[in-house]
Amino acid sequence: MQVTRATFDEVMVPNYNPAAIVPVKGLGSRVWDQEGNEYIDFAGGIAVNVLGHCHPDLVKTLKEQGEKLWHLSNVFTNEPALRLAQKLTHATFADKAYFANSGAEANEAALKLARRFALEHYGEEKNQIIAFNQGFHGRTFFTVTVGGQAAYSDGFGPKPGAVEHVDYNNLDALKEIISDKTCAVIMEPLQGEGGVISPMQEFVEGVRALCTEHNALLIFDEVQSGVGRTGQLYAYMGLNVVPDILTTAKSLGGGFPIGAMLTTTEIAASLKVGTHGSTYGGNPLACAVAEKVLDIVNTPAILQDVLRKEQLFRDGLNKINQKYNVFSEIRGQGLLIGCALNEQYKGKARDFLVASAANNMMCLVAGANVVRFAPSLVIPDEDIAEGLARFERAIEHVVNS
Structure with a gap:
């Protein structure tokens, strides 16, 4: 059956x-479409394809696990x-892990846990969740309400309550609304969207x-910033x-859907x-693939090379911008990486x-004013x-048009 981009509009x-x-094949940091055209991938499936497309070790792991056990x-x-x-808790502050299928689900679990922990330890009045404007935490109704972009949550009826927002990097604004009724503050340690x-x-630190x-749990949403990205x-x-709860997804599966919430024994x-x-x-x-991703990424060689590659991008972008x-800024x-x-x-x-x-280059945006790159961590120079x-x-082309 022949399908094209027009099929999308039909079905x-x-x-x-x-x-x-319509991309049909990927290998490393290159992608090919239905016409055989080749693209360089600086988007990484929105910071997902942490080891590029069809990494041989991930393909091998998926095939091997696929012949053993898929689902229980x-x-x-x-x-x-x-x-x-075991590997996630050994590598982080956490003692316990909960697995889901996406970043939104991991955040949903984190927010429900924070509310439950506060209820059990401090009573039902301690239910306020504070998040940051322009933050993004997923597309379930709870997580999209907590996310700081009202356009994504408006128009679906009454929103979950006791959720408030302040500006990112504004500690005074947080001081004004945080109290002993706050059960959690959720933030991205590097805002992506x-x-x-x-x-x-x-x-x-503040x-x-x-x-x-205020005995509030600090939740770090590391769905986009995690698994070697920084x-x-x-x-x-x-x-x-150190947060009390951390959420991770996207790069964790290298392209296979998985999310995780990590926390301490006491909170869990x-x-x-x-x-x-x-x-x-x-x-x-999913867990077999993610384990292999973690084995590859969590090594000094890969993590240190991320910073070297970052500099290659910065040098190249600054050179382009001089011309x-x-x-206004490469951040x-x-x-x-964001090109503001x-x-x-x-x-x-x-x-x-x-x-x-x-x-023939794939990139992303982060709002109307930022071009975003989130390529494979092993993208060749x-x-x-x-x-x-x-x-x-x-x-x-844009400048001359």
């Missing part, structure tokens, strides 16, 4: 507006899930101190701040038998994305150079 719900091309109900546990939980915004050190003072296994490791105790669950969470296929003067950490457009090109991020695709050359041609 798919119109909540997406995908590009005109949660009446049983399984070896890949147990090994992955909100524009690739890094936290100021005094801000993130958030931790305020949470401790050059640390998790971004908190470079901030000298509030999710007693029957209080939360997931049909597919912790399935052997065309379109960016982000590791291989989560200056006043002259404000609101035109999508123009650069479309022009990039026309020049020559693909970085070629991708930037294609990006420069895209910029030239």
Whole structure:
């Protein structure tokens, strides 16, 4: 059966507006469409394809596990899930892991746990959740309400209550509304969808101190910043701040759907038998692939090379910007990079994305004013150079149009 981009409009719900091309094959940091055209991938499936497309070790692991065991109900546990939980807890502050299928589900679990923990230890009045404007925590109704972009949660009826927002990097604003009624503060230690915004050190340390003072749990949403993206296994490791709960997904599965919530033994105790669950969470296929991803990424060689590759991107982008003067700032950490457009090109991020695709380079946006890159952590240097050359041609097109 022949399918094309037009088929999407015929049979798919119109909540997406995908590009005109239909990718059919990927290898490393390159992708091919139905017409055989080749693209450099700087998007990484939105920070998901942490080891590129069809990494041979992941393909091998998936095939091997696929011939053993795919799925069990949660009446049983399984070896890949147990090994992955061991490795995640050994590598982080956490003692316990809960597996889901996505970042939204991991955040849903984290927020439910925070409410449950507060109820059990402090009473039902302690239920306020504080999040940050422009934050993004998923698309379930609870997580999209907690996310700080009202456009994603408006229009679906009454929203979950006791959720409030303040500006990111504004500690005074947080001080004004946090209280002993606050059960949790949730934040990205590097805002992704909100524009690739890094936290100021005094801000993130202040958030931790305020949470401790008011017996509120600090939840770090590391769905986008985790699994080597910043050059640390998790971004908190470079901030000298330890959260109470951490969520991880995207890169964790290298392209296979999986999410995880990590926390301490004391806090985890509030999710007693029957209080939360997931049909597919912790399935052997996903956990086997994620275990292999973690084995590969959590090594000094990979993590240190992320920072070297970051510099290649920064040097190349600064050189391009000296020529065309379109960016006010190149920001982000590791291989989560945001090219913030200056006043002259404000609101035109999508123009650069479309022009990039026309020049056989795949990138992302983070709002209307930021072009975002989230490539594979093992992208070859020559693909970085070629991708930037294609990006420069895209910029030239936008500037001259």
